[in-house]
Structure formats: structure tokens, C-alpha cells
């Protein structure tokens with residue numbers, strides 16, 4: 001068949017780089033007996049009562065659109081949840097939008113605030129979608145590196161140094177993907193001071209807020225002066241083990257929410273209704289399931305941190321999410337080389353740290369959202385791999 005003219009595609013899309021994670025999934029997909037620490041999603045199946053609520057809604061014939069912003073009943077549940085868990089008050093009528101995953105929430109947030117050429121500060125290592133989403137919205141991503149010597153926590157002075165006249169927002173993710181690093185109240189207050197000083201917005205990706213293991217969680221808009229300048233992104237994928245349902249939400253002051261709603265209503269109409277019924281049940285009765293999942297993740301995190309340190313791959317203990325981010329610098333391999341050889345020689349899939357940004361180099365991301373048996377097998381194989389390298 002004739003090759004399609006590349007000019008059919010927009011310049012912006014032509015310039016987008018494919019995600020560095022994909023390459024490893026594609027390689028792993030063609031192999032047998034792979035232990036995967038690669039995927040960023042819970043190994044738990046969505047709790048049964050949540051699944052049942054969706055089934056019931058289908059049986060009862062609730063198959064039409066909901067309100068653009070999502071069922072009001074669900075928005076009321078979200079408002080109650082945000083209030084109870086994080087001490088935040090958002091109006092279900094005008095400040096909450098139910099989205100197709102946190103992913104769509106980030107997308108409409110960018111598109112609602114960015115004029116061409118305006119900058120968004122992206123703190124690396126980070127989720128691979130942020131920069132492309134800024135670019136697709138016409139903005140310019142400005143990368144700043146959270147460093148391993150600071151436990152991958154960004155310093156306020158680093159933010160201060162990169163903010164310019166063109167800066168519109170800071171993208172902040174805590175607990176973080178890929179490092180698992182969580183920022184405490186004091187650290188958030190320090191970042192808030194910079195945002196307020198320069199009058200910039202913050203898009204706070206708090207999708208992992210339920211999965212925290214040591215300290216109490218502080219949500220950014222609960223910090224003094226931040227509610228009015230924060231677009232809060234969250235959702236059901238991680239904490240509620242609902243990745244495939246594609247359901248997230250965004251909370252923001254009325255003017256920003258209504259701007260995002262304009263985009264949402266034209267592009268998406270509404271999030272899937274059966275998933276919304278499931279989410280109502282998850283918020284009403286899902287707390288005990290979350291508590292059990294968090295207990296299990298904490299055990300696995302402890303095991304992985306201890307194992308990596310014993311193997312000689314320095315690994316700090318992350319406060320949240322379900323990733324560890326050990327250093328592989330002692331091996332002398334680049335993160336790409338390490339990940340590729342580990343996959344080909346020992347059939348263990350991990351993600352090289354460099355795909356998450358410059359300061360991720362020298363590390364690998366390992367998701368511990370898989371069974372303890374699989375984790376033990378992975379550790380055994382990684383140990384074998386390292387001992388071979390040492391020979």
C-alpha cells in the first residue's frame with residue numbers, strides 16, 4: 001500500500017515522541033514466563049460490590065448519557081469524600097467534573113488554562129503523559145529535576161529559579177509516579193509560597209492519595225492560599241482498583257471548573273454512566289477494601305525496599321503509590337541497558353528511569369502491584385542478574 005503523506009498529520013503530532021514505556025511492554029509481550037514489575041496498575045480486581053453496582057445499573061436499563069459533569073449524585077459523593085478524607089470543600093453543582101480517568105482531567109485542565117506559548121513546569125521524574133499533554137494544549141513544558149539526593153523532592157528554590165513571565169502553572173504529583181515520593185504538609189507549604197509569590201496555578205495530580213503508608217496525607221488545596229489556584233486531579237483507577245473503568249474527577253474553583261466543563265461537554269459529553277454507578281458504590285462502601293489493599297501494598301513495599309538494599313541496589317522507602325525506584329548506578333549500566341538486559345536475560349520487566357526524565361537515569365521503576373510470589377521470584381532473578389554482572 002502507498003505510504004501515507006506525513007503532511008496529513010498535524011506537525012504537533014508528528015513531533016510527539018512515543019512513550020518509552022511501550023517499547024518494553026512490546027518486548028515483554030513476545031516472551032514467555034516474564035515476571036512483570038512494569039505496569040502501573042493495581043493487581044486487585046475491583047471490589048465485587050462495586051462491580052455489582054455497575055451490573056445492576058445495566059440490568060435496570062440506565063444506559064443513557066448523564067449530565068455533562070457526571071451524575072449529580074456522584075458529584076455529591078465526591079464532594080463528601082473530599083471533605084471527609086482531605087478536609088476540602090467543593091460544590092458538587094459547580095466545582096466538580098467527573099472525567100474519563102485522571103488522564104482526561106489533566107488534558108482538560110491544560111487546555112482550559114493554556115494560551116499558545118505559555119509554560120508549565122514539569123517536575124521530573126514524572127508520569128510520561130504530562131509533557132505531551134502540555135504540548136498538545138499549545139503550551140511549553142519546562143522541565144526541572146527533582147534529585148535523588150533530595151529523595152526526589154523538588155526544592156522550592158529550584159521552582160523559583162525556573163518560573164518566568166510565561167509560566168502559567170506547576171504540575172505537581174504526590175505521591176509520585178515513578179518515585180513513590182510523597183510531599184508532607186511543610187513541603188507543600190514551601191511550594192505554595194513560591195506559587196503564590198509568582199501568582200501561578202498548580203495542577204495537583206493526587207491520583208495516588210489513597211495509597212500512602214507512613215505519614216498522614218495533605219492535599220495541596222487544603223494548604224493556606226492554594227484552593228483558589230489549584231486544579232485538583234484525582235480518580236478511581238489506583239486507590240479503588242478501577243483502572244479499566246476509566247473514571248476520574250477534577251475539583252477546582254468554579255470559574256476554572258466551568259471552563260473545563262466547556263471542553264469536556266464538546267469533546268466527551270460525559271464519562272461512562274455504568275462506571276459512574278460503580279463509583280457511587282465505591283465511595284459509599286469501599287473504605288474497608290481500600291484499607292485492606294493499603295495494608296497489602298505496605299507489606300510489599302517494605303519487602304521490595306529491603307530486598308533491593310540487600311542486593312546492593314540502593315532504594316529509599318517511598319511514602320506512597322505502588323512503585324519503588326532503586327538506583328542501579330552501582331552496576332555501571334544505563335537504565336535502558338539494565339532494563340533491556342534484565343528482561344532478555346532473566347525475564348523480569350521493569351521500566352528504565354530515563355523514560356520519566358533526566359534525573360530518573362541511573363534508576364529503574366518497579367511496580368509492586370503484583371502478588372508476593374511474583375515479587376519474590378523477581379527479587380530472586382534480579383539477585384542472579386546482579387551476581388552475574390559482578391562476576
Ligand code: PMP
Nearest residue numbers: 040101102103127177235237248
Ligand atoms: N497520573 C499519574 C501520576 C498516573 O500514574 C496515572 C496512571 N498511570 C494517571 C495520572 C492516569 O490515571 P487514569 O487511569 O485515572 O487516567
